[in-house]
Amino acid sequence: MAGVSFRGVSKAFGSVVAVDDVSYDIHDGEFVCLLGPSGCGKTTTLRLIAGLEQPTGGTIHIGDADVTMVAPKGRDIGMVFQDYALYPHMTISENIAYPLKVRGISKEDRAKRAAEVAAHLQIGNLLERRPGQISGGQQQRTSVARAVVHKPQVFLFDEPLSNLDAKLRLEARGFLKHLQQELGVTAVYVTHDQAEAMALADRIAVMDGGRIVQMAPPLEVYHRPATTFVANFLGSPPMNLLPVTIERTATHTRFVAPTFSIDADEWSGRLKDRVEHGEEVFLGVRPEHLGVGREGDPWTMKGELYAVEPLGPETLVTLSVGDALATLRIFGDEPPEVEGTVHATIDRANLRLFRSSGERIELG
Amino acid sequence: MNRTARFVIGRIAFYVGACLFASFFVLPLLWLTVAPFNSLATLSVALPEQWTLENFRRVFANTFAIRALVQNSVIQAGGAMILVTVAATLAAYALSRAAIKGSQVITYGLVLFSSVVTGTAAMVPIFLMVHRAGLIDTHLAVILVFTGGLLPAAIFIMRDFVDSIPRSYEESALVAGASPWRVFNDIALPIVRPGMMVIAVWAFVNVWGGFLIPFILLRSPERMPAAVAIYSFYTEAGTPLITLTAAYSLLYTLPVLLLYLFVNWKYGFRFFGGIKS
Ligand SMILES: Nc1ncnc2c1ncn2[C@@H]1O[C@H](COP(=O)(O)OP(=O)(O)OP(=O)(O)O)[C@@H](O)[C@H]1O
Ligand SMILES: [Mg+2]
Numbered sequence: 229m230a231g232v233s234f235r236g237v238s239k240a241f242g243s244v245v246a247v248d249d250v251s252y253d254i255h256d257g258e259f260v261c262l263l264g265p266s267g268c269g270k271t272t273t274l275r276l277i278a279g280l281e282q283p284t285g286g287t288i289h290i291g292d293a294d295v296t297m298v299a300p301k302g303r304d305i306g307m308v309f310q311d312y313a314l315y316p317h318m319t320i321s322e323n324i325a326y327p328l329k330v331r332g333i334s335k336e337d338r339a340k341r342a343a344e345v346a347a348h349l350q351i352g353n354l355l356e357r358r359p360g361q362i363s364g365g366q367q368q369r370t371s372v373a374r375a376v377v378h379k380p381q382v383f384l385f386d387e388p389l390s391n392l393d394a395k396l397r398l399e400a401r402g403f404l405k406h407l408q409q410e411l412g413v414t415a416v417y418v419t420h421d422q423a424e425a426m427a428l429a430d431r432i433a434v435m436d437g438g439r440i441v442q443m444a445p446p447l448e449v450y451h452r453p454a455t456t457f458v459a460n461f462l463g464s465p466p467m468n469l470l471p472v473t474i475e476r477t478a479t480h481t482r483f484v485a486p487t488f489s490i491d492a493d494e495w496s497g498r499l500k501d502r503v504e505h506g507e508e509v510f511l512g513v514r515p516e517h518l519g520v521g522r523e524g525d526p527w528t529m530k531g532e533l534y535a536v537e538p539l540g541p542e543t544l545v546t547l548s549v550g551d552a553l554a555t556l557r558i559f560g561d562e563p564p565e566v567e568g569t570v571h572a573t574i575d576r577a578n579l580r581l582f583r584s585s586g587e588r589i590e591l592g
Numbered sequence: 593m594n595r596t597a598r599f600v601i602g603r604i605a606f607y608v609g610a611c612l613f614a615s616f617f618v619l620p621l622l623w624l625t626v627a628p629f630n631s632l633a634t635l636s637v638a639l640p641e642q643w644t645l646e647n648f649r650r651v652f653a654n655t656f657a658i659r660a661l662v663q664n665s666v667i668q669a670g671g672a673m674i675l676v677t678v679a680a681t682l683a684a685y686a687l688s689r690a691a692i693k694g695s696q697v698i699t700y701g702l703v704l705f706s707s708v709v710t711g712t713a714a715m716v717p718i719f720l721m722v723h724r725a726g727l728i729d730t731h732l733a734v735i736l737v738f739t740g741g742l743l744p745a746a747i748f749i750m751r752d753f754v755d756s757i758p759r760s761y762e763e764s765a766l767v768a769g770a771s772p773w774r775v776f777n778d779i780a781l782p783i784v785r786p787g788m789m790v791i792a793v794w795a796f797v798n799v800w801g802g803f804l805i806p807f808i809l810l811r812s813p814e815r816m817p818a819a820v821a822i823y824s825f826y827t828e829a830g831t832p833l834i835t836l837t838a839a840y841s842l843l844y845t846l847p848v849l850l851l852y853l854f855v856n857w858k859y860g861f862r863f864f865g866g867i868k869s
Contacts, residue, residue: 278763278767279766279767280763280766280767299766300763300766300767300769301766301769301770301771303767304769305767306767307764307767309760309763309764310760311758311760313758313760313761313763313764315761315765315778315779315783316783317782317783326765326768326770326778327768327769329778330765330768330769330770330774331769374764374768378768378769384767
């Protein structure tokens with residue numbers, strides 16, 4: 229087992245920069261999810277680790293070894309491809325045993341080991357079938373079995389669940405997490421599904437345009453997004469971002485929007501050198517940190533009811549606040565009774581502030 | 593009633609027409625299966641009054657023709673078959689997988705020119721080239737010239753098979769620890785094998801039936817293939833001895849038939865890429 233380190237790694241395809249000067253360390257035994265929108269360079273990052281692409285700049289280490297120019301063969305990696313890439317002309321058993329075959333392990337030994345791994349992943353009864361004769365979920369497990377059979381140093385997953393239906397996906401997600409913890413192998417997992425990343429990762433690396441915007445444990449990424457991009461990308465629905473203006477007098481600081489105005493005195497010390505009077509910023513607040521209040525309550529913002537969506541254990545209430553929409557997540561079986569003008573109370577402890585350029589201003 | 597009658601007549605007319613059309617293709621085959629066993633065979637299809645193997649006995653007595661069939665044709669067609677199949681597979685793999693600018697244009701260009709290369713028009717330059725190379729009257733000359741002519745189309749067909757293999761198959765084998773050669777051998781080759789079989793049979797049939805190229809490039813009777821040797825069953829006056837020609841023709845078609853049946857039984861024919869799992 230070993231960690232993975234990137235030092236100033238870049239990868240350009242002609243004029244397209246897929247990975248742009250990225251540096252980070254993935255620790256031994258850690259589960260890291262690469263999360264980001266389509267085309268942000270997740271797959272390219274993974275292929276750089278696997279050795280399927282050569283970086284145009286920087287160095288990559290696996291464990292203590294510099295593998296920047298090492299062929300995939302020399303890297304001791306197990307990889308699950310998005311399409312599973314099972315060999316159609318081989319049986320499931322032969323598929324799983326292929327990495328062992330390449331390593332020159334005898335036929336009996338590798339069949340035995342393949343059967344062991346397959347049994348562990350509950351596909352032991354399919355060994356003699358071909359990939360075309362098993363279901364998508366079983367193919368996914370076969371592909372995982374092939375990736376783990378030779379006990380690699382690093383696991384790589386490229387959206388391994390995206391071809392499964394919703395129910396199977398949840399099942400497979402739990403299974404993968406369990407397996408990774410059991411084996412304790414360093415894993416890098418690519419996804420563009422934020423819920424998957426939250427559920428699986430020890431740390432999430434959020435990527436945008438070939439760069440890593442934030443790399444932190446899931447709850448930190450969720451609660452303290454580094455930028456508005458991250459705030460928008462995680463959570464369903466995402467964080468509410470409301471444009472306000474800083475209004476500062478000799479004694480008071482306020483966040484002012486056309487339809488409401490909020491007292492910001494408690495942060496005036498922190499905000500003093502960081503924002504200026506008249507600066508436009510975004511208030512960021514998660515839907516679950518907004519509640520239904522009454523007129524006159526402190527810390528409220530006024531909005532017009534836009535939609536109510538009961539989801540069972542919770543209800544989403546959307547308000548239109550000026551030009552923006554704000555969503556409230558109300559827990560409980562009973563949808564709240566709201567109509568017309570609604571006053572939403574803000575949970576102060578969980579208020580975030582972002583510059584108009586995107587980065588977060590630390591409030592303390 | 594009237595309508596039923598019209599329908600019946602229409603059907604009858606259709607089947608009569610279809611039969612006439614089919615017989616155009618079937619009669620020669622029928623002739624080929626019965627005439628060799630008839631000591632009085634003519635060009636018409638007639639069941640022999642007495643079945644006989646006499647024609648075959650006389651054909652086998654013609655050592656020139658038999659050697660042409662079981663030795664020369666086999667060497668030439670077999671050699672070209674192996675060369676075309678191997679070269680087309682490797683070339684198609686390279687064209688499909690390596691990042692060569694204009695590889696598409698190369699493939700199409702080759703296919704276009706190949707029709708010229710094997711055409712009659714090119715026979716003079718080909719003869720001169722072979723002569724210069726000192727290969728006149730060798731099996732190798734026949735094999736090389738046929739291979740040159742067949743290869744582009746073979747590459748074109750093989751490319752479709754290779755293109756249909758997802759890259760991720762090979763990449764997953766690379767990550768599993770295989771060397772590039774091993775990846776080709778373990779993953780790509782088994783998947784394109786049906787394509788190789790199509791190419792092999794097609795190349796074999798082409799050379800097996802090819803007359804002009806061996807006729808021009810070969811001199812000595814010991815090297816003539818069956819397509820040329822069949823003329824040894826003509827009289828001095830240039831008319832065929834129908835009985836012997838029929839028997840020899842039957843022998844001449846058998847290897848192709850057997851090859852086809854064998855490949856079909858073993859691999860199944862497919863003329864397109866894609867994965868059968
Ligand atoms: N082989 C290649 N040649 C040229 N450009 C490429 C190549 N591979 C990737 N790119 C480009 O690099 C960028 C990043 O691609 P990448 O596949 O890493 O994205 P991704 O984050 O995995 O996206 P997705 O979620 O859609 O899979 C894209 O703009 C893509 O077009
Ligand atoms: Mg991708």
